[in-house]
Amino acid sequence: MADRLFIVIPAYNEQDNIKQVVNDWYPIVEKFGTDSRLVVIDDGSRDNTFEILKELSKDMPRLTALTKPNAGHGATVLYGYNYALDNGADYIFQTDSDGQTLPSEFEPFWIARNKYDITIGYRNKRRDGIMRVFVTKVLRLVVYLCFKVYVLDANTPYRLMSAETLRENLKYIPDDFFLTNVALSAIYKKKRQKVHFIPISFRPRQGGKNSINLIKIFKVGTESIRSFIVINDKVGS
Numbered sequence: 271m272a273d274r275l276f277i278v279i280p281a282y283n284e285q286d287n288i289k290q291v292v293n294d295w296y297p298i299v300e301k302f303g304t305d306s307r308l309v310v311i312d313d314g315s316r317d318n319t320f321e322i323l324k325e326l327s328k329d330m331p332r333l334t335a336l337t338k339p340n341a342g343h344g345a346t347v348l349y350g351y352n353y354a355l356d357n358g359a360d361y362i363f364q365t366d367s368d369g370q371t372l373p374s375e376f377e378p379f380w381i382a383r384n385k386y387d388i389t390i391g392y393r394n395k396r397r398d399g400i401m402r403v404f405v406t407k408v409l410r411l412v413v414y415l416c417f418k419v420y421v422l423d424a425n426t427p428y429r430l431m432s433a434e435t436l437r438e439n440l441k442y443i444p445d446d447f448f449l450t451n452v453a454l455s456a457i458y459k460k461k462r463q464k465v466h467f468i469p470i471s472f473r474p475r476q477g478g479k480n481s482i483n484l485i486k487i488f489k490v491g492t493e494s495i496r497s498f499i500v501i502n503d504k505v506g507s
Contacts, residue, residue: 273383275303276359278350280343281323281367282313288322292333294373295365299332302380303361308333310367311350314340344450348443351436359433364451366427370473378468379430387435387463390455391428391470409452416498417505419459422467424452435463442501449494453501460505 277295281288292310299306310333312320323335338349347364354362361383365371371391379389393406406423413421429451439457443450458465 272304273360274358275299275306275361275363275380276354276357277306277308278347278354278362278364279308279310279367280313280346280350281310281315281319282340282343282346283315283317283319284367285315285317285319285322287369288319288367289326291367291369292323292326292330294369296330296333298373298376302376306332307354307357307359309350309353310335311346311353312337313342313346314338341446342448344448345446347450348440348445348447351440355433355437355440361430361432362436363430364427371428372471372473375428375468375470379428382466382468383430383432385464386466388429388431388455388458389466389468390423391426392423392467393426393428393472394469395471409449412495412498413452413456416495417456417460417502419456421455421459421465424455425449426470427451428470429455442504444497447494447497452494453498456498457501457505460502 277299279291279295284291288310292308296308299308310323312323312335314337320335320337327333327335336353338346350364351362363376363379375391382389406425409424410421413419413424435458439454442457443453447453
């Protein structure tokens, strides 16, 4: 039986982007894997994001449009991961709904799926601003201090994971944790699982407004340090 790919995309107030993002990524689930799914989770948007998704799903049988109360990016990613695992995914790919990533760069990730437990996109061609690059470097340092592992790009919204290892590693992540992908990247490295990085492009946001500002990012990062330490202790025990 061919592998089933589930692409997980969290979305919050993305009515300006979501149609193009779905149109960009839907051909990937048609091309790769058997009976694969594009799963977009509306995180309690206050705009028309979910209405647009429901309309698109009428003509796209492999698009699954979900909605839930607002809980933030990390919790929504977790929701999508668990949905994919519960519905028979063999591989789970996660990206975001702001149009910054390119579907054209996905194929090498799929080709490498049997060699690695997780393949992460390393943003070496970034056009999202110097402050965002700075945040990535700070996260890299925080991950090293808390987990004693080096992760090239811990928070990239461009990652392909095997269902087996993802299910195993999710048990360490609190349900409402904001920096889910950062923690997962560190866990894969901490457990010495097969982690692979592939360079990717990273465009500016393609429309709408970013709901997370830098002040909030630093606040969340600071508050997450204690959780990182707890997670590290669980992984190491």
